[in-house]
Amino acid sequence: MSNTTTMKSAAPKNSISRKSGLISATNSILSSIVCIIIGLLVGFIILVCINAEHAGEGFMTILIGGFNNINAHARNISKEIAEAAPLIMTGLSVAFAYKTGLFNIGAAGQYSVGALGALYFALVLHMPWYICILAAMLCGAVWGAIPGLLKAFFNVNEVITSIMFNWIALYGVNELLKNNVLGKMYESTKNKTYVVRTTSAGSAIPNMGLDNIFSKSTTIAIFIAIIVAIIMYIIINKTTFGYELKACGHNKDAAKYAGINEKRSIILSMVIAGALAGLGAALFYLSGVGEWNPNDSTACPAIGFNGISVALLAVCNPIGCVFSALLISHITVGGSCLATAYYQPEIADIIIGVIIYLCAFAMLFKMLIGKVVKVKSTSDANADPQIELHEPDSDKEAEKEDEE
Amino acid sequence: MLLLIKYTLLYGIVLMLVALGGMFSERSGVINLALEGIMSVGALAGVLTLCILPQGMAPGLVVLISIVVSAVAGLVYSLLLGFSAITLKADQTIGGTALNMMATALAVVIVKVFNGSASAKLNYSNNAFLIDIPVGDDKLTINVFLFIGLIILLLAFLFLYKTKWGLRLRSCGEHPQAADSVGINVYRWRYIGVMFSGLLGGIGGFAYVIPSVSTWNFEVGVTGFGFLALAVMIFGQWKPINIFGAAMFFAVFKSLANIADSTFLAGLGLSKNVYDMMPFIASMIILVLFSKNSRAPKAEGIPYDKGKR
Numbered sequence: 001m002s003n004t005t006t007m008k009s010a011a012p013k014n015s016i017s018r019k020s021g022l023i024s025a026t027n028s029i030l031s032s033i034v035c036i037i038i039g040l041l042v043g044f045i046i047l048v049c050i051n052a053e054h055a056g057e058g059f060m061t062i063l064i065g066g067f068n069n070i071n072a073h074a075r076n077i078s079k080e081i082a083e084a085a086p087l088i089m090t091g092l093s094v095a096f097a098y099k100t101g102l103f104n105i106g107a108a109g110q111y112s113v114g115a116l117g118a119l120y121f122a123l124v125l126h127m128p129w130y131i132c133i134l135a136a137m138l139c140g141a142v143w144g145a146i147p148g149l150l151k152a153f154f155n156v157n158e159v160i161t162s163i164m165f166n167w168i169a170l171y172g173v174n175e176l177l178k179n180n181v182l183g184k185m186y187e188s189t190k191n192k193t194y195v196v197r198t199t200s201a202g203s204a205i206p207n208m209g210l211d212n213i214f215s216k217s218t219t220i221a222i223f224i225a226i227i228v229a230i231i232m233y234i235i236i237n238k239t240t241f242g243y244e245l246k247a248c249g250h251n252k253d254a255a256k257y258a259g260i261n262e263k264r265s266i267i268l269s270m271v272i273a274g275a276l277a278g279l280g281a282a283l284f285y286l287s288g289v290g291e292w293n294p295n296d297s298t299a300c301p302a303i304g305f306n307g308i309s310v311a312l313l314a315v316c317n318p319i320g321c322v323f324s325a326l327l328i329s330h331i332t333v334g335g336s337c338l339a340t341a342y343y344q345p346e347i348a349d350i351i352i353g354v355i356i357y358l359c360a361f362a363m364l365f366k367m368l369i370g371k372v373v374k375v376k377s378t379s380d381a382n383a384d385p386q387i388e389l390h391e392p393d394s395d396k397e398a399e400k401e402d403e404e
Numbered sequence: 405m406l407l408l409i410k411y412t413l414l415y416g417i418v419l420m421l422v423a424l425g426g427m428f429s430e431r432s433g434v435i436n437l438a439l440e441g442i443m444s445v446g447a448l449a450g451v452l453t454l455c456i457l458p459q460g461m462a463p464g465l466v467v468l469i470s471i472v473v474s475a476v477a478g479l480v481y482s483l484l485l486g487f488s489a490i491t492l493k494a495d496q497t498i499g500g501t502a503l504n505m506m507a508t509a510l511a512v513v514i515v516k517v518f519n520g521s522a523s524a525k526l527n528y529s530n531n532a533f534l535i536d537i538p539v540g541d542d543k544l545t546i547n548v549f550l551f552i553g554l555i556i557l558l559l560a561f562l563f564l565y566k567t568k569w570g571l572r573l574r575s576c577g578e579h580p581q582a583a584d585s586v587g588i589n590v591y592r593w594r595y596i597g598v599m600f601s602g603l604l605g606g607i608g609g610f611a612y613v614i615p616s617v618s619t620w621n622f623e624v625g626v627t628g629f630g631f632l633a634l635a636v637m638i639f640g641q642w643k644p645i646n647i648f649g650a651a652m653f654f655a656v657f658k659s660l661a662n663i664a665d666s667t668f669l670a671g672l673g674l675s676k677n678v679y680d681m682m683p684f685i686a687s688m689i690i691l692v693l694f695s696k697n698s699r700a701p702k703a704e705g706i707p708y709d710k711g712k713r
Contacts (some may be wrong), residue, residue, distance in 0.1 A: 051515055103497050156695040159437065159497060160638070163631045164684045164691075171684075175677035297677065298624035308501055340522055346512045353506030357484070360502055361494035 023370075025280075028315045031365035035313065036327070039355035043347060052340045061337050062348060064088065065330035067357050068337040078214035080326075080333045083303070085221035087325035090282030090307025092145075092232050093273040099236055100269035101249035106147055106162025107277040108304025109169035114140035114278025115292055115301075116173045118285050122196050122203035124183035129205050129286055136282035137275040143169060144274015145267060152263040158270070166300045167240040178294035180262045194290035205286045221283040225322070232318040263313075277304065308354050312359040328352055406544050407663045408656070411560070411616075413546060416655035417553035422633035423640060423647045424455025424560050425604030429482075431564070431642060432597025433577040433590075435705045437500025438485045439605050441507030442478045446531040446606025447613040448511040449477030451620060452518065454528045463532035467548055471607060478606020479599050481507065486598040490591055493707035504630075511622040524623045530614050549611040556604065561644040573597055577701035590708045601608040608633070616662075628684075632658075635687035641699050650690075657683040 043062065047055040061068060090107045097104035109313030117139030121132040147161040177193060179185050187194050197204040197216070205219040236242040247255040248265040256262045284303065285292065309328055314320030335348025358365075416515055422439055429436035436442075453470040481503070488499040512524045519526070536543045564570040575583040576593040584590050612629055613620045640647030661679035 046513070050513075105501065129461065150692060154695055155691045156691045157638075160631070160634055160691060161688065164635070164688050165626070167628050167684045168681050168688075171677040171681040175675060178677075179675070227517035260479030282560060298621075298627055305505065309505070312498060344513045344516045346509045346516075346520075350513060353502055353509055357499065358490065358507060360488050360499040361492040 024366075027366045027369050028317070028362075029320075029368045031362045032313055032315065032320075032324070032359070034369075035355050035358040035362060038358055039351045042354045046134055046347055046350060047343065050347075054339070054342045058338055058343050061339075062331060062334035062351070065334035065337075067335070070254055073278055074214050076333055076337060078218045079206050079289075080329045081214065081222050082217045082287055083284075084325045084329040085225040085287070085333070086280040086284040086289075086303050086331055087329055088222075088229060088308055088322055089283060090223040090277050090304050091310025091314065091321040091325050092307075092318055093276035093280070094307045094311035095314060095318060096232060096236070096276060097273040098309070098316045099242075099249050100149070100265055102148075102266065102269060102273075103159050104144070104162060104270065104273045104277075105305075105308065106144065106165050107273070107280075107307040108300035108399060109162065109166035110140040110274040110277035111144045111304040111307075112166075112169040112173045112279045113143040113300050114281035115285050116176060116280065118282040118291065119177070119185055119196070120182050121341055122193050122200050122286060123185045125352075126200040128202050128391050132203050132286055133205075133279060133282040136278040138278070140278020140281065141271045141275040144270045144277065146272025148267040151270070152266045155309055156213035158192075165240045166304070167217040170300050171297060174294040175290075177292060178329075185368060186294060190291075192293050193285075195288060196286055197288045203286060204288060205283065217287050217289045221287045224279075225283060225325075228276070229318045229322050234275075236318065264339060271356055277307065280304075280307070306352070309356045312356050315362070406539060406542050408659055410545055411493060411659035411662045412652065412655040413550055414615055414655075415612075415658045416652040417549050418629065419633050419636045419654055419658075420648050420651035421549075421553055421556065421604050422608035422630060423637040424556065424644060425601035425608065425635040426634055427601075427640075427642050428560070428573070428597045428604070428643065429601035430597075430637070430704045431577045431701055432474050432573050432594045433580060433701060433703045433706070434485070434489050434594050435500065435600050435709065436482075436485065436598065436601045436605075437497055437634070438482065438503035438507075438630075439500075439601065439633055439687045440626060440628070441500075441504040442481050442602050442605035443609030443612065443626040443630045444507040444511050445481040446474040446478035446609035447620070447626060448514060448609075448622060449606070450610035451476030451526050451528055451613060452514075454614075455518075455526060467532050471552070471610060474610035475603045475606045478604075478609065479602040482598050482602025482605065483595075485602075489707065490594045490598070493709060496705055496707070504625075508623070508625040511625070515622045521611055525619055525621045528618050530618055533614050537692060547611075547615040549607075549615065552607070553611075555645060556607075557648055564608050564644060574701075576708075577703055581705050584708075584710065585667075590710075594708065605630070632683060632687060637689060638700075639687070639690045639694055641694070642701060654683055654687065657686045 040063075044055065044059050047058045051058070066077040068076045090111060092109045093110065094104050114136040118132050118136035120126045123388065127135070143165060147165060150156040150161050151158045176182055180186055185193050205221050207216070207218070208220050210218045210220070233284045244255070244260045245265050247258065247260055248262050252262050253263070280303065284290065306328055310321055310325045313324035313328070331348050331351055335345045338345055338347065356391040422443060426436050426439055450470045450473060454466065457469065471708055476488060485496075485499055485503055488494040489496045515524045515526055516522060533547045533549070535546050535548070537546060564574065572583065573593050573596065575588060576590045576597070580590045583593075591602040609626055612626055616671050636650045637647060639653075640650040660682055661676055664674070664676065664679050
């Protein structure tokens with residue numbers, strides 16, 4: 001008897017909590033969409049300010065993104081897909097660390113070191129592509145581990161550390177590549193590293209026939225990225241390990257009190273985040289989307305920093321990262337398609353910046369949207385406390401009704 | 405040696421100005437990660453002013469106007485951080501990062517529109533800012549920001565420790581609830597802290613770009629100087645005089661890259677990349693040594709909510 005009552009009261013509660021979870025997920029998506037729309041509007045205003053005559057046309061170019069000139073050649077859409085894959089990875093890197101309460105602004109540095117690992121195994125050792133990918137992940141993981149260790153044992157703010165390590169990585173990788181310290185990787189006539197596909201064909205990520213539809217740089221990288229995103233989703237949401245990481249993120253002291261080794265969690269989280277960023281670099285350079293230019297020593301790789309945008313726009317949901325990476329890649333490619341006579345491709349970066357700035361207070365949008373949605377689902381919201389206040393008599397009555 | 409002193413003073417003053425800005429913001433309770441972006445915006449505004457002002461203008465006036473414009477631009481940009489971090493109680497780290505990303509893109513677009521071409525470089529004349537002091541046969545070139553910086557350092561110290569306003573500002577960063585309970589408007593003081601940081605960050609960005617070169621490519625922002633300033637601030641333990649010392653210490657490392665080719669260091673055969681790495685490695689070591697017993701303002705990074713007691 002008592003068993004059935006608990007089960008009965010548990011059943012509707014569960015469904016409601018799932019429902020409210022669904023509502024909050026919808027709210028997150030809605031608030032992200034609001035951020036995107038406002039960001040695009042700001043972009044439009046900037047376009048009008050710069051050149052009002054062509055603003056509409058320019059705005060459409062950004063909106064269409066990779067689908068510009070799709071009939072003539074598939075170059076833009078190929079670029080969009082090929083650049084989305086590494087973006088998904090750096091986005092996952094930031095999102096994963098954020099679940100443990102760490103802001104991994106160092107994805108750019110981990111990405112640089114990962115690139116070094118991938119290029120070394122590909123151009124010097126001529127290893128098959130999956131070994132190169134593993135090497136890149138290992139390099140990224142080591143670079144991510146250092147800020148994690150410093151945070152765990154010396155209480156150094158991981159934001160500052162990883163920024164410092166971004167620059168150290170950039171200068172270090174440039175130095176090693178340019179002077180061919182580790183082996184012949186730098187082609188001085190082109191000011192870039194050697195092309196992976198021509199130097200060591202086995203090290204390039206296979207196309208599996210995608211190059212018939214798109215360009216050569218469109219490989220199975222995008223599928224690898226999506227699979228990793230799903231794995232990350234499962235780790236964060238369905239495993240004890242993921243639960244421990246999240247517990248550390250919510251309250252470090254409470255997690256410690258509950259018997260979770262918080263130092264281990266912080267370090268492991270940064271190791272995995274670093275490995276993800278390193279994998280992103282492997283997907284970029286082993287697909288041949290571009291080559292590393294060691295003379296560019298003034299800015300860390302943009303894909304690393306845009307990972308932050310991807311993660312924040314996705315509210316740190318791994319599956320959401322796939323979509324937000326595609327969107328950001330879309331806008332960036334759209335920006336590069338703008339007619340340079342009237343506009344600057346960096347307008348796309350401003351739009352992304354505005355979107356992230358808005359994401360910082362997405363909670364506010366979430367609350368506003370929540371209020372609107374609440375009006376619709378007032379009955380559900382009220383149902384929750386009522387179940388707990390159920391008196392035994394009414395429960396029995398309900399049972400009787402059920403039996404009938 | 406004179407070259408080393410020149411660059412150390414140049415970079416040291418920049419780091420000190422920006423770190424003092426960060427100090428005001430953090431002492432009031434707001435982590436200002438947007439310093440890098442604020443510096444870019446300040447530099448952009450100052451340099452653009454230099455380019456727009458007519459040629460024949462008195463040098464003193466040119467210097468004054470461009471510095472004021474850069475400070476105001478930094479202040480206005482920092483209000484964006486204040487709005488999200490104080491009024492909307494958003495995550496301060498994310499807001500700051502977004503502002504950094506936006507600043508570089510904004511600067512590039514504005515410069516390109518100004519140039520009317522695809523180049524993000526601006527040329528300017530910096531003679532009005534430089535002062536030569538003869539030392540023996542040689543001369544030591546210093547710039548006006550050295551004096552401005554020292555005056556600001558003195559004012560910052562007096563403001564923070566010798567006035568009631570300084571006490572109010574600090575109390576908002578340590579225990580905003582207690583401050584509020586004695587009638588201090590926490591929101592207002594946090595805005596003031598952030599605005600100070602914008603002001604100093606703007607001047608700092610301008611001071612970084614102007615004296616050393618006469619062309620600046622805005623695609624590179626300010627090459628991580630805002631973040632170095634944050635490390636300086638932590639090393640300086642959020643205190644003006646300590647920040648001055650820390651800034652000079654870092655500046656020596658930063659200068660090594662500039663003087664490597666022309667001095668005894670060339671004999672070591674190290675490349676520019678190695679010297680470029682040095683200030684960052686030095687700051688890493690310093691942070692490891694000093695973060696354990698850090699005296700950071702207790703309430704920094706936590707948005708103040710009146711309803712939460």
